[in-house]
Structure formats: structure tokens, C-alpha cells
Amino acid sequence: MWKVVYIAQTAEAAARIKEVLAANGFLTQTKTTNSKHGGVYEISVPLSEAEDAYEVICENKFQL
Template identity: 45%
Template sequence: MWTVVYIAPSMEEADEIKRLLSSEGLLVKIKNIDSSSGMTPNSSIEILVPESEADEAMEIIDSI
């Protein structure tokens, strides 16, 4: 099961967080919160990781 670990205010920030988590070996998915409008540069984006990696992801995010 996938768990939301962060909600980014923009696609740019979501991509940055995804790259960081991926570089640490975590599986990462991003999902637009408002799927009806598609992914736009200023839409809120959920950062999801497998439930088993959520604690590690939160520690990495908290360190930035």
C-alpha cells in the first residue's frame, strides 16, 4: 500500500522531493490532488512511497 508522506505546492517541488527520495533508494510516486484539471505547474501534488518506507522518507524530508 502507498502512503502520502508530503504534499508539494508545485510540480517543481514535487519533482525535487521525488529525485531526493529516489536517490536514497526509495520507490516514489507522485499524484495530482486535483486530477480533474491535470498536472499544472502550480497544482498540489502528493508524494507517495510504499508504507514500509514511509518512516525513512519522512526522516529524509525532515532533514531538508
């Protein structure tokens, strides 16, 4: 089971989040939603890793 840990407004932001998570050893999935209106990108990680992944995102928020 997967949990959304971040919603990015652009493909570039989604790629940066995925890079940060991958550098810290997390598996990620990206899903584009509402693509008819520009869309947003949902970044998901395995449910068991969601809390840790969110902490990594928060720790790196100024670098994203």
C-alpha cells in the first residue's frame, strides 16, 4: 500500500522531491492528477515509510 507524502504543482518540483527521497533510500511513485487543467503530481511512498519520508521532505524544504 502507498501513501501520498507530497503534492507538487510542477513536474520539476516533483522531480526534485523524488530525487531527495531517492537519495535517502525511499521508493517513490508519481501520479499525475487533474491533467486536463495543468495537473498536479502526487508523490507516494510505501505506507510503512511515509512518516520517515515526510520528515526528510520537511528537513529539506528549503533546498527544494
